[in-house]
Amino acid sequence: MAANHTNHYTTETADTEGDAKSKNMQREIFHAAAFLHHSYVMWYAASYVDVSNTTDHYVRLTFGPLAWRFFSGWTFAMQILFLTLAVLEDSLQLCLSVDMTKLRLQIAKFNNYLFVTFVIPVSLATALVFWTVYAVDRELIFPSSFDPLVGRWLNHGVHTHILLVALLELILNKHSYQSTSLAMRDLGMFLAIYDLIFLYTHFVEGIWLYPIYAAMSTWLERILFMAYGHLSVLGFFFLGKFLNTFLWDGHKKEVLAVDSLAFADNIALNRWIQQQFRSVASEKTGSQSVSSSVIGENRVLHQHQRR
Template sequence: MSGTVKKLYHVAAFGWYAFIVHYLFAKGREAPPDGIFPYGGPWKYLTFINLIVQMVFFGLASVRDLRTLGKRSRVTLLSQTKDLLFSVFAFPLGLLVVLLFWVIFSYDRQLVYPESMDNFFPTWANHAMHTLVLPIVLGEVLLEPHVYPNTRNGLAALGVAGFLYSGWVIWVYVSVGIWVYPLLGLFSTTGLVAFFISNIFVVILLYLLGQTLNFRIWGKQQVKVKKN
């Protein structure tokens, strides 16, 4: 029964994220509201990157669940890739997007999601991008164990990804003179550096949180998986 629930959960989550990503691409063909500019497309937004990561993860999980034939080595590689993607990116990034968005939104929504967005994205789309990610990713934690990489390697990969995205955001600003997020325009150069570094620090803490939850919930099973 639990295996069936897991398969249905993964397929449903993949279908949901595929729908949201398709919806956002379709909206991208419409005239954008104030606060959205064309350079970089949706790929400049961490929210969109997160949706892609979640979609790819649940897609891999679905393929792994449904794959009954083939060489064991291929299945093992698929499982390792899936677990790496979840532990290093899907879990910490998913939580970071939800946390940062709603903290900043609660303080001053104009800094992250101006009111002009309400006429472009319906309320359900906003929550699909910035709220539902949390229960879905936590559901995955409760559904099955994930094999985490060596902590140092996992944090190194996460740090590299964080610096690359920070560099991408800065590149967009240098190219068009507009910050991806209005909040960034309030900082001095020193403040920007501190903001980016603090976000990387937060996402590292979220990575460690995921690792801790995984061990507390699935400790014995996780050890068994590693030995197989």
């Protein structure tokens, strides 16, 4: 009976391990594919977006020395950082040394905070505001004068695919939301820094990065639109938190199966314990010795499972 219990537990462990490996592989493939996509978009923009032949002063400035000041550019760069660290974390899972494991856990902790605090809210807000204004009048957010430089696919690569990457990461990987007040503080500081650069560009360079601000006749309208953008970012932080809870906390068994930071170590430990007891059992003679080994194995595995 003890042997049957052990076989049943081993089968469940193998099934759960297989499910975890499958989900880990899905996340790794997704991280690698998204990283390659973003890298190609960045390389293409740097190599082929050339403003030297255009006579439009606004285009020459915004796609020249001021290109890095677009909020969508900040969002894209943030996702590049997140994906780079995600791929690095995935790669470090192949290293079994204690130092590499500690490094992987530190990267995972930082990347988790980066994603929940910045990537999700900023990505969703960027896509929402951009495509909402674009649907009303594209000249207010992405003038047709950009088309010779930025093809449709590149526009989607920067303003649409960021939304897909953020949502897929939320679906494929469980994230931890810690201090909301700390996240609000850091997100507020991030938005304040961008506002300073955005307003500096207008007052010093004499140009609005987005034509919609030039089309507004009063500062009240500009402040209200800026507030709408900021509230969208803050609101999407709470939406991301809600979606993470909805997707994961309602499926606790799946969460246990895909928590790569702890589950993989537990599986390895279980496998090592089983191998040790099998080795001991094979060396002993007599049914009593074998039965004692099996009972001891069950007890240790049961205690580890409860932990």
